[in-house]
Amino acid sequence: MRYRRIVAKFGTSLLTAGSDRLDLEAMSRLVGQVVRLRQAGCQVAVVSSGAQAAGRHRLRGRAATMRALSRQAIASVGQSHLMQSWDELFDWHDTVVAQVLLTRRDLSDRLAYLNARNTLRDLLDAGTVPIINENDAVALDEVLATRIGENDSLSAYVANLVDADLLVILTDVAGLYDADPRTNPGAQLIRRVERIDARIEALGGGAHGPGTGGMATKLRAAHIATQAGVDVVICSGREPEALIAAARGETTGTYFPAPGDRLESRKRWILGNITRGGWITVDAGAAEALRARGRSLLPAGVAAVSGSFQRGDSVEVRDLEGNRVAAGLVNYSSEELERIRGVRSDRIAEVLGYSYGEEVVHRDNLVLL
Numbered sequence: 001m002r003y004r005r006i007v008a009k010f011g012t013s014l015l016t017a018g019s020d021r022l023d024l025e026a027m028s029r030l031v032g033q034v035v036r037l038r039q040a041g042c043q044v045a046v047v048s049s050g051a052q053a054a055g056r057h058r059l060r061g062r063a064a065t066m067r068a069l070s071r072q073a074i075a076s077v078g079q080s081h082l083m084q085s086w087d088e089l090f091d092w093h094d095t096v097v098a099q100v101l102l103t104r105r106d107l108s109d110r111l112a113y114l115n116a117r118n119t120l121r122d123l124l125d126a127g128t129v130p131i132i133n134e135n136d137a138v139a140l141d142e143v144l145a146t147r148i149g150e151n152d153s154l155s156a157y158v159a160n161l162v163d164a165d166l167l168v169i170l171t172d173v174a175g176l177y178d179a180d181p182r183t184n185p186g187a188q189l190i191r192r193v194e195r196i197d198a199r200i201e202a203l204g205g206g207a208h209g210p211g212t213g214g215m216a217t218k219l220r221a222a223h224i225a226t227q228a229g230v231d232v233v234i235c236s237g238r239e240p241e242a243l244i245a246a247a248r249g250e251t252t253g254t255y256f257p258a259p260g261d262r263l264e265s266r267k268r269w270i271l272g273n274i275t276r277g278g279w280i281t282v283d284a285g286a287a288e289a290l291r292a293r294g295r296s297l298l299p300a301g302v303a304a305v306s307g308s309f310q311r312g313d314s315v316e317v318r319d320l321e322g323n324r325v326a327a328g329l330v331n332y333s334s335e336e337l338e339r340i341r342g343v344r345s346d347r348i349a350e351v352l353g354y355s356y357g358e359e360v361v362h363r364d365n366l367v368l369l
C-alpha cells in the first residue's frame with residue numbers, strides 16, 4: 001500500500017445505498033476492505049455517518065415519538081444501532097471496533113484535543129478500528145460553536161488529529177464532477193485537483209438525498225486536509241475495491257495531492273508557535289539523544305523547567321549551556337514537568353497520579369533547531 005495511516009469517511013448516501021435504512025450488505029463490503037487494509041499493515045480510522053438515517057428507520061411507525069424528537073435525539077437513537085451493526089460486521093473478521101464521538105469543542109479545546117488524539121492513536125496502535133461520528137446529542141444547533149454539522153469536515157479534522165497520510169471520502173458519486181451529475185447528465189469527472197481555489201469550490205453543489213453537505217462540504221474537507229499535508233481522495237464507495245485502490249494510490253475517483261509534505265507542515269506549525277512562556281533545559285545525555293539519535297525527550301533527561309507553559313504548547317528545549325536544541329509539543333505542563341523532571345518514565349504515574357505517556361516530547365512532535 002502506498003499509504004499507512006488512513007481515515008475513511010462513509011457518507012449516509014453510501015451506507016443506506018439509496019434506501020431508508022442502513023444497508024448491511026453495503027456496510028459489509030466496506031468492512032471487508034478495511035480488514036484487508038489492516039492485514040496489509042495499514043491503520044484505518046473510520047468516520048461513519050448514518051446515525052440520523054438509522055434513527056429515523058428505528059422510529060418508523062412511531063410518528064408521535066418522531067415528531068417529539070429533534071434531529072440530535074433521533075441521531076442518538078440511531079447511533080447505537082449504527083455502532084451495533086459495525087461491531088457485528090467487524091466481529092465476523094475478528095476485528096475489534098471502538099466508538100469515538102466528538103464535537104467541535106473537543107477539537108478546539110487543547111486538553112480535549114490531546115486526549116482524543118492519544119486515545120485514537122492508542123486504539124490504532126493496538127490494532128482496533130476506531131469508528132468516529134459527531135456527538136450529535138450534545139453538539140447543539142443553538143450553540144453554533146459546538147457543532148461541526150457534517151461529517152466531511154469532521155473527517156478532515158480527524159485526519160489531522162491522527163496524523164493520517166490519506167483521507168478517503170467515500171460517497172455515492174464517482175468523485176468531483178464539473179457539474180452536479182444528478183442534474184447534469186453530461187457532467188465530466190475531474191480526476192486530479194492540484195489546488196482547491198474558488199473555481200473548484202464553485203463546482204461543489206449540495207446534497208439531494210439523505211446526505212448533509214453534498215460535494216461542497218467534501219471540497220471544504222479536502223481543502224482542510226490537504227493544507228495540513230494529508231492527501232485526499234473523493235470516490236464512490238459503491239465501487240467494490242474503492243478504498244483499497246485509494247490506499248494503493250490508484251483511485252478511479254478524484255485525487256487531491258497535498259501541496260506540501262505532512263511533516264513539513266507540522267514542523268512549520270511547531271516552529272511558528274513556540275511559546276514565549278518558558279523553556280526546558282536538558283542534560284548533556286538528553287541533548288545528544290535528541291540531536292544525534294533522533295530520540296524522544298524523556299523526563300529523566302530534563303534538568304530544569306523555566307517559566308510556565310501548558311500541555312500541548314510548542315516549547316523550546318535548551319542544553320545546559322543555554323544553546324537551543326529543539327522545539328516540540330509537550331505532553332506535560334511546566335508544573336507537571338517540575339514534579340517529574342529527572343524521574344524515570346515508568347514512575348510518572350506514581351508521582352503525578354496519572355500519565356500522559358512516557359515522553360515529555362515525542363520525537364514525531366519535535367523539530368531540531
Ligand SMILES: Nc1ncnc2c1ncn2[C@@H]1O[C@H](COP(=O)(O)OP(=O)(O)O)[C@@H](O)[C@H]1O
Nearest residue numbers: 011012013171177180205207211212213214215
Ligand atoms: N460537482 C459535483 N460533483 C459530484 N457530486 C456533486 C457535485 N455537486 C453536488 N453533488 C452531489 O453531492 C452528492 C454527494 O454528497 P452527499 O449526498 O452529501 O453524500 P454523503 O452522504 O456521502 O456525504 C452527490 O450525490 C451529488 O448529487
Ligand SMILES: N[C@@H](CCC(=O)OP(=O)(O)O)C(=O)O
Nearest residue numbers: 012049050051052150151212
Ligand atoms: N452525525 C450525522 C452525520 C450526518 C452527515 O454528515 O451525513 P453525510 O453528509 O452523509 O456524511 C449522522 O450520523 O447522521
